[in-house]
């Protein structure tokens with residue numbers, strides 16, 4: 001776990017490099033472009049434009065060695081209760097890989113395979129039926145992963161099934177999703193590990209009543225009893241387990257909307273891509289390990305360069321939901337200020353992750369990335385082979401991707417300070433050969449592993465999320481007051497706000 005002294009040592013390296021811009025560091029190390037790049041299956045990553053040199057990288061790998069990252073990776077795969085605050089394993093790897101012989105990992109892998117057989121039956125049944133539309137009801141980890149993958153990989157005309165995602169408790173979301181759908185040709189899947197999430201229960205009830213036929217109502221949950229009580233036939237409930245965190249659950253039956261939209265074969269291919277990354281991460285020494293490089297780079301940017309935000313910029317329209325997905329994965333996992341043993345952290349943990357899709361983002365906030373006062377490290381993601389028929393557009397897209405990373409790093413001088421580009425702005429470039437299910441699985445699993453390794457380096461638990469509970473409890477307490485019931489409100493500001501709302505209600 002990183003200590004204050006470790007951070008001071010990393011800062012000494014960044015101070016040493018302060019007078020050497022990236023252009024100089026790169027020019028002084030002719031083999032850097034190759035030495036700072038790695039490939040795993042369809043994913044190529046270049047760290048050559050990060051603001052460290054080989055000496056600083058050696059210091060980072062020394063930290064990795066002290067943290068014994070290989071042992072931490074083994075513990076994850078073996079089903080050790082790495083989620084120590086809740087006493088649970090985090091066996092998402094067992095959903096797609098069979099890389100551990102421990103009983104918990106083997107049992108998890110068997111349960112996952114058995115569940116996929118049931119998923120395949122559901123897909124076959126619905127594909128053979130009159131159903132043309134699926135409404136997927138869930139939120140957070142029960143929504144963002146399937147939503148990303150369906151949006152990224154669906155056919156331009158949607159193919160056999162259109163999948164619609166309903167997450168927000170705002171009734172306008174339900175109204176918009178259901179408008180234009182025919183209940184007789186629609187099935188719904190309620191996805192909730194707990195089956196106790198307010199948003200999903202409220203939206204689920206709207207959809208259940210609108211459907212008016214529970215034969216087309218499915219659920220994915222670790223709480224079968226609650227799903228049954230909601231009116232879902234146990235035959236149509238697929239399991240989830242305590243040993244999978246919501247934001248790591250795409251690979252389980254939570255991926256049912258993916259399988260319905262793309263077919264079971266492509267869902268299996270997504271898992272195979274993730275398994276390829278698992279095999280790499282578990283078997284590769286830190287120096288050649290892609291997830292370790294990414295995690296150490298995150299630590300460098302946060303703790304040595306003190307960057308408070310991190311951008312993720314997808315140069316592929318189909319990956320435009322990736323930033324939203326990663327926000328939950330990274331910030332719900334690493335947004336912690338207490339270490340595993342309950343003591344406060346002494347170093348900064350997760351920065352704010354944000355981003356969007358290129359080239360749209362270039363015409364929005366890139367001004368600040370190039371000339372703003374804050375340094376924003378960025379992950380740029382590109383896809384080499386485009387699948388659309390518009391080659392000129394694809395070439396332009398790739399040119400912009402390369403241009404932005406080069407311009408941010410190299411900058412450009414000018415006598416006019418308004419027209420000068422300081423450069424020295426760090427980025428990682430991730431290139432997928434093509435946007436196949438395998439490649440997307442590899443990319444997502446890569447981020448999962450990097451997040452876990454960052455948590456190990458910072459000494460925090462990546463698998464709990466107590467921070468989201470308080471707001472839910474307060475909302476439950478305030479709900480009767482919003483409805484207009486007589487309730488004592490202690491907080492004077494909330495009380496005044498409630499008065500304002502009630503005075504305006506028509």
Ligand code: F6P
Nearest residue numbers: 140141142192193194197246468
């Ligand atoms: O509020 C956060 C959270 O607990 C996430 O971690 C989770 O993915 C989401 O809510 C949905 O939870 P559930 O699947 O139990 O409905």
